[in-house]
Every structure is written in structure tokens, then in C-alpha cells.
Amino acid sequence: MDKKVVLISGASRGIGAAIAIHLASLGYKVIGTARSEFKFDKPSDNLIPLKLDITCRESIKDCATKLKEQNLLPDILINNAGITSDQLFLRMKDDEWDNVLATNLTGTFNLTKAFIKNMIKNRYGRIINISSISGLMGNPGQVNYSSAKAGLSGFTKSLAKEVGSRNITVNSVAPGFIETDMTSFLDEGSKNTIIKDIPLNRLGSPEDVSELVAFLAGDESQYITGQTISIDGGLFMH
Secondary structure (H helix, E strand, C coil), rough: CCCCCCEEHHHHHHHHHHHHHHHHCCCCCCEEEECCCCCCCCCCCCCEECCCCCCCHHHHHHHHHHHCCCCCCCCEECCCCCCCCCCCCCHHHHHHHHHHHHHHHHHHHHHHHHHHHHHHHCCCEEEEECCCHHHHHHHCCCCCHHHHHHHHHHHHHHHHHHHHHHHHHEEEEEECCCCCCCCCCCCCHHHHHHCCCCCCCCEHHHHHHHHHHHHHHHHCCCCCCCCCCEECCEEEEE
């Protein structure tokens, strides 16, 4: 394949790191971003770590300028960065709402806005938004997170309709309970309770998600757009 360039936000750990490492192993040039300096666990010539705050539009603008100078504007954009700030709605503070929406939803807008023009010019692009089943089924204590992730579904569908004629696909991936730092706080009892509701009888792995993302990034998925695909072991069927 032509060496496509991928930019993935939130790539320092968990699902983002797994996706970055997997795509690099397939021959993609992968720029992974995070809010603070980081290194990949499996260094590769195809992996470029980059400090970037996706809530800061000036920072993104500077990044896009530098990538253009290096001929590294992305063909494939993976909006993965996300935070949680769980709290029952009655106790939820304004900044717990604002910060989660700013990163999980507005951050996706900011990054996509910065890089989609080049995709339109090239008449080629893949945009993959990492959502969550929380955005599909809701979760107590996650009104902020679920709202942001549900917003990604509308963002995905609307943008897919706008740019499909330019050979750009836009899809979302909605992971269920995946074994990462975000689920590491669960004790064995809580994990077992969750697993009982999962038909495949296990939590997912970051690699499960990275395989699906690789498929959506490749030419095999060129006729799939505007979709939110759950990867949750069958936990939520809709």
C-alpha cells in the first residue's frame, strides 16, 4: 500500500496506544498525540509521539502547520482522546461537565476541522471516532461522558453525509468494557458482575478494538460510512 499517514489522539496508553502500535506494524506512519510528553512502549520508525492539547485550537493550528511542512498531514484521523469525570448528576459540578465535553466532543471537532480540508483536497480520507457503549445505552454517574459520546454518533452521521462524495468515510467505534486503565479500578466482584451480562463472557482487550479500527482504516471498508459499530462482546445489542 501507499504509506498512509495516521494521526491518533490519546495515544499514550490504553486503546489509543494499542491502535497506534498495531497500525504502525501494518506499515502506516502513525503520529500519536497526548497532552503530556510520552514515549511508545514499542518504539518504531513508523511511530511519532507528539505532545498536543486537543482542547486548544491554537496548539492544533501550530501542529497542522508543522505537519504540512514535513509532508505528514494525515490521510486517516482517529479521534480517540477521552476523559471521564464520573459523578451522579445531582452532584455534578459545572467543570466536570465542561471538561468532559471539551475533550471528548469539542476536541473531536477541533482536530477534524484542522485536518479534513487536506482530505477533501486529496479526495481521500478515513475519520474514525472512538465512542463508547455509554453513549448508546447510558450509564449512571456518566451523564457528561454519555452525552459527549452520544454526540459523536450525530457528528459521525452528519459529517459522513457531507464528505462521502469526496471519498472520505466517517465511522465511530463504540467499545464496551475493555481492560485498560479506565477499568482497572473495578474489583473482582464488580468485574464478574459485568462479565455475567456479556454474552462472550469476558472483558475486551485493546487489541480487539485495534483490529476493528485497522479494518475501518483500510480499503476493505471503503463502502462503510456513517456507522457506529459496537465492540462490546454483545453487552448492548440494538
